[in-house]
Amino acid sequence: MNKPAVEQMRTIDRVNATLKQRYNRECRFRRFGLGAVLLGLLFVGLMFLNIIGNGYSAFQQTRILLEIDYRAEVIDPTGARDPATLSSADYAALVKSSLRALFPAVQGRGEKRELYGMLSSGAFLELRRRVMADPGLIGTREQLWLPVDDDIDMLVKGYIDRRLPESERRLDNRVVAWVEQLESTGAIEKQFNLTFLTGGDSREPELAGIGGAVMGSLYTLIVTLLLSFPIGVAAAVYLEEFAPRNRWTDLVEVNINNLAAVPSIVFGLLGLAVFINFFGLPRSAPLVGGMVLTLMTLPTIIIASRAALKSVPPSIREAALGVGASRMQTVFHHVLPLAMPGMLTGTIIGMAQALGETAPLLMIGMVAFIVDIPGGALDPSTVLPVQIFLWADSPERAFMEKTSAAIMVLLGFLILMNVIAVILRKRFERRW
């Protein structure tokens, strides 16, 4: 205690001597930390900028205003209004004659072919849909905005350079002149692209949509949630509250932790071998996809749920047992509700992981071209990340913006799920 004054001086000297250095060290460390965070933010920002910059234009689709004459002799020559006749009528001919009326100067087979090629090959479907919905249209005339071919769409959106020499462009001068003529009269414009959000997949970029993939993802996630949440929570509750501590439970615990690190493609192979080859479930179905993703997300949910159960103070259990509750009542009336917010977080993180997964689905046939929007967990379907993967590999340039736009939608869903997780957690926390 009573140290000589000389020595005290020496200590304070030593402190003073290194003080500046220590401050500098702390300052440096803070800067490194800040730098790391900023670098991370910069990359995230760049990614978002790149994706949004590439993808925002996919939410618009160029359309041409055409005056359609629903000629009765083309659609329904007999006048019987038979749905079969109406459905198989030559609507493309109506679209073609409207286009010819817009450009009366176009002559010759080649030139006409080029003119018809300006409109999407699926434009006539819109006419069919309208007539099927309201046969009263037959015999009338109507102004209709119809989607253009993807090349024209790219031209109007500025992805094809009009100043390039004709030989290097996908569209020749004639078509560009037609588009410019339409632009000058205002008969061509970019409109909100509802097809992109509601439509199924298509090989024509202007008709392709993520509706089918979103529904597929939804069914897959519902199956995953219905299976993985109860199983995961039950496993966690048993292991944490009821299981005896012995070598077997240790082994189970180690294996659950190991499973969390298994590459997801392995679960796909397992799903192929067990669910499809052994149990004979259909390929490409969200049911099988959901079961495979359940295997994948189970470890995540079990680990998170066990952590949540561990964080419930033992005094709650002791108090419940003390007033005569059974162990089961203790767990289900007191511990589980308290642990629920943590379990939900774990589940939603697992679901988000499942939403973004492609590799295991590759093995069970969900990487497929599916046009019809699935109506249930047994219909063949694909999921959002797979749709992104398929579009990224398509030669048509217009699919590039669709790819980025689909990524935007996927990111949107992920953010939404995280927001729901936060809100749910907050509400549960308020109650207890």
Place this chain on the structure above:
Amino acid sequence: MINNRLILAAALTAAAASSVQAASRDYISVVGSSTVYPFATVVAETFGKTTAFKTPKIESTGSGGGLKLFCAGVGVEHPDITNASRRIKSSEVERCASNGVNDIVEVKIGYDGIVIANAKSAPQFNLTRRDLFLALAKKVPNVNGGGELIDNPYKTWQDVNASLPATAIEVLGPPPTSGTRDAFVELAMEGGCKTFDFIKAMKKQDKKTYKGICHSIREDGAFIEAGENDNLIVQKLESNPAALGIFGFSFLDQNADKVQGSIVDNVAPTFEAIADGSYPVSRPLYFYVKKAHVGKIPGIQEFLAEFTSDKAWGEEGYLVDKGMIPMPNQERSQFAADVKGLNILRLAK
């Protein structure tokens, strides 16, 4: 707990219901090559839109994977059609037969050209298949002659052929799992390889060594495996004018403002040159139909009719718009007749 039990029960019932559902299928199931995928999907989509049948489901599994699934057996759980960017092998026909898949209808749908392209900003290459072999093979004949093979010493294109530019050899191509790679190796590399008489002579004596020499691509960094995504290769070429890339003709067709195809053996990779067979690096595309499924799965015959109609695979058909090279008229009408009669494939032994 009761809720959980209900949910589990519901899931199990769903699983049970699905095996009942698997007993019948009302859509066509197609698997196979990723090269044929863009063409098959267009036909499927048109078929779904213009008929009362459901749109066929098309999986992109690769030619080999598709044939494996296809040959697994007869029944609704197995695919009806498989696409292939090469012809079925006799070993695959045998495997099919051992699983009870006996009657297979072969349909050739057209051709696909493989192009060796570089950025528009660089000069166009004028290559021969021999140049390609010398530039990309793992082992090449010693320049001093004598029929000796040495590790590929060439660093620049000029080393390979004095008329080529003095830029380093850098080629972006597909990985070995890709059908495009198989075709490139078979058509371009082997084509160049055969121009050396002593290697050609080897083919008769020792086919394995011959293949080993002609089909091995160098692994010292001059050939870069750029993944299955051809769009990515196009993007990389654009930013690196010194590199060449290998991909399918439809990607050249779509990106004619960014990249140019190299001339191979004095023929440029144009639509016409691939169609008339003068461009040397082109391959036929096929699909195979399980005859036992025709009549069991609704719509197969109609789907085949759509595929082999002139408005699809004809010279002005919509498949041509997607970058497929059509067959000559005579070949087309012959295959169309085969399809109509569902004539069974017979491989020459």
